[in-house]
Amino acid sequence: MNFIWFQVRPFGRLLKALHGFAYNFKRFYSYAGWRSNMKDIEQRNYNAAKIYHSLEKSMSFKNRRKGAGWSDAYALLELLKVAASLGELGYHDKAACKLLWNFIGLEENSQTDQATYIKSELSKLDFSSLDEHGTRVYTAVDFQRGVLESPEAFFLSRYSLREFKDELVSEEIIKRAVSLAMKSPSVCNRQAWHVYHTTERLVKDAALRYQAGNRGFGDRIPNLMIITTDLKAFMPGQEHYQHWIDGGLFSMSLIYALHSLGVASCCLNWSQSPANDKLLRALVDIKDNHTVVMMLAIGWPEERNNVCISARRPLDEVYTRLKVRSGGYK
Template sequence: MLRKLQILLSAQAKVIISYVYDVGNYLRYNGDSLLVPKKERLYYRIIVDAHSIEKGLSLKDRRPGFGQEKIKRLMNEVSSYDISLGTFPLEMAVGALRAYVDLHPPGEPEQPFVEKVRQFVERFNGLDGVAFTGGVQSAVLPIGGPALTLLEGLQCRRSVRYFDEQLIDRTTLLELVRLAQGAPSQCNRQATRVYLYQGRHQIDRILALQGGARGFSQSISNLAIVTSDTRAWRGSNQRNQIYVDGALFLMHFLLAAEALRLVACPLNLAVDSRVERQIRDVGRIRAGERLIACVALGPMAGTAIRFARSPRRPIEEVVSFVTEE
């Protein structure tokens, strides 16, 4: 009995030590850490700020002159950026700022600000070999049609922030979850759960706490929350597997939506513990399950939409062929 207790306590102590290690690692390398050179932190900050501009531009009801504070910050960040770290942040930022200028025709009251942005963007015109890929793109979504192949789904999937308030029927939602269940899961634990919401009031409350769907939350009539059950995991070494399994399920869920010709947008649940508890209460989520992400869903409405381009990093920045010494 004593021996068993000793083993249990030692396992729990290892959990604490591993979390202390995680905290140290996060404090050392996170995007606010002063131990990370500023120019390296800027790389990601520019991408995030540029994306929030292209996202604003992609919305159905975009507000003229939106995001001025963010744009000023983005221009400052771009001005301080060290281009030797890669041109990708500039490609996104300048592309998004160009699209911002293009979507504000002369004569709008915001012109003085837009003019400043235009002058800023012009500074980059002579930059050789750099394509300014950020911004927005338009497309007409097809209605219905056969399910997509995996390759088509991988090539076509985009986060869509246009919804037409139509409810998705339960048969389709169950089919969606069934397909997502095809995701791999460590030792086949399948600890992921999906909560589905179609009530206006409940969706509004969840999205108000979530915060990442501002500007299009009112059009979302079908919302999922993906969670993962902590009870499936043991010991210090498995402490992060809950998120690995949960994220793989989430990806399958998004691809399944694409295959079934639904539109979807993942919505982060990167919230502090207080908001996590509130979302858990409103969403009636079981204690012990961690929040992975929300997904806004809708039928493809056959309408013309704009979506954020979200260009991809050059493959050389992503892949390393590691050869033997």
């Protein structure tokens, strides 16, 4: 009986995986940006970011191809006209507008017919961004400002903490950490993150109800976050996993941002069954198009903490110098 059970069990797991894929596909079908509905403010803004980032990149190259970027410039103009006609603007709408002004103002572009046309169309729009967009000079000295005196001291002093002081981390510090984490790279700078935060007991209990990994400490978590990414930012084809990737990068940045501010945290897994994901959504108010990447328990560390050592594997188990396969590349 036991033998048969062990033979059959892996197939049961595969079926569960299939169910999970189907659930993710259904969510992607329902909420991802593949319909390219530019009247939807979020879809349009992610699209605008994708296009203006391509222009921004082209503007940053040392050897810019003359005449490069005009098709993107026209595409952006069309999006801006949609934004203007609807009157509801997002950050990327405004950024795209400012970027387009900068693009047509480039020395090599400004005297062209295309620039004259785009300028006349842009002049009809009454919005732009207050931030800088385009390119900036960044020197080796600027870069040096990020070099840590002791990287080991920073990285190796972070541990997942599961017991915290009985004291909340202020909204101000939480927001500062989120702002720092926003400097994370994301595909085409779309920044499809959304963070939900609570300190209320009732909300924390509801959010943690189906999260198994908080047993033994969940009732003493001061601040709780749910980190999500917006499916609307992503297209089918190559991007169906991008929300997990960008969400994972952001999550790690957030953990390090908190660490840099002296705040402790512990990731709480949300690799969940479709049933539990639905149960969570029935209990707390997370937008349908937001995919839960993970939860994060946050708090001030106690004077003395008992942490898991969680030793790391030796480097040679995870690091290999990449080589070309013999005969594989001609």
